[in-house]
Amino acid sequence: MDRRGCVGLRSNLVKQPVRCRTVMMSLESVPPKYAQLVQTLQRRIESGTYLPGSLLPSENQLIQEFGVSRPTVVAALRVLREQGWIDSQQGKGRFVRGRPAMAAVERNRPGQAYLIRPELDSEGEVVQVGTVVAPNRIAALLELPDKDKAFLRRRVITLEGEPSMVVSVWLPAELSEGTDLTSSAPLPQGLREHLQARKGVRFDHVVEQITARMPTAGEARQLAMGKSTPLLAVFGAVREASGRPLLVVEVLLPADRHELDDAYPIG
Numbered sequence: 001m002d003r004r005g006c007v008g009l010r011s012n013l014v015k016q017p018v019r020c021r022t023v024m025m026s027l028e029s030v031p032p033k034y035a036q037l038v039q040t041l042q043r044r045i046e047s048g049t050y051l052p053g054s055l056l057p058s059e060n061q062l063i064q065e066f067g068v069s070r071p072t073v074v075a076a077l078r079v080l081r082e083q084g085w086i087d088s089q090q091g092k093g094r095f096v097r098g099r100p101a102m103a104a105v106e107r108n109r110p111g112q113a114y115l116i117r118p119e120l121d122s123e124g125e126v127v128q129v130g131t132v133v134a135p136n137r138i139a140a141l142l143e144l145p146d147k148d149k150a151f152l153r154r155r156v157i158t159l160e161g162e163p164s165m166v167v168s169v170w171l172p173a174e175l176s177e178g179t180d181l182t183s184s185a186p187l188p189q190g191l192r193e194h195l196q197a198r199k200g201v202r203f204d205h206v207v208e209q210i211t212a213r214m215p216t217a218g219e220a221r222q223l224a225m226g227k228s229t230p231l232l233a234v235f236g237a238v239r240e241a242s243g244r245p246l247l248v249v250e251v252l253l254p255a256d257r258h259e260l261d262d263a264y265p266i267g
Helices: 032-047 059-066 070-083 110-116 136-142 191-199 217-223
Strands: 086-089 093-096 124-133 149-159 162-171 205-213 231-239 245-254
Touching: 032 059, 032 070, 059 070, 070 086, 070 149, 070 162, 110 191, 110 245, 136 149, 136 162, 136 231, 136 245, 162 217, 191 245, 217 245
Parallel strands: none
Antiparallel strands: 086 093, 124 149, 149 162, 162 245, 205 231, 231 245
């Protein structure tokens, strides 16, 4: 498993490789039993002990074999699912997919996921919609004057009934007018398709920044995480070909549930 640091994200969302300037947390940062179980199951899948398409041992079987608690097993299985190693089927169990191919890894860029995937494709709830004063980082990425207002659409995404991440879409207020972003209902289209159809804008590229910090009390409640657990914040600034910013996708991830890595060809 690659430990080189910050440049990519394994999660249940879309991915494209990017460069970043900070070193991010690897799997060794999470509780030892949790990390050990994830790595052991990955090795078994890679070695063929668990073949693609086969049924993974149940939670109870893993608890008995490894002598760990159910929350440890559930957390490890959640990571494997988010990274693409396994699939869950309601009422049937968890099935092995195999080691994620690079093509699959490249789909897991969180910001791009929200640009192209309909909100209806993921479980979650819109928790905030409206115009608010843009935080300093958001204002800078959108090139707004200090203390200027921006439109905010915030959604808590859940995985297997538990909060997994908070996704906030920030854009100039005028760009939200005449769109369905002002509704609390999940969008049946991706952001890119919706804004292109309603506003005629053309997305060209994304400038991404990744930081680590401690969560606020409100963020800890929304993500059901401990206040002492770090938070990974991914900011994807979407721009036109001219460089003009269109919107910012902000993704907040509990650091003990997500791992950052990258995949790229060797020239």
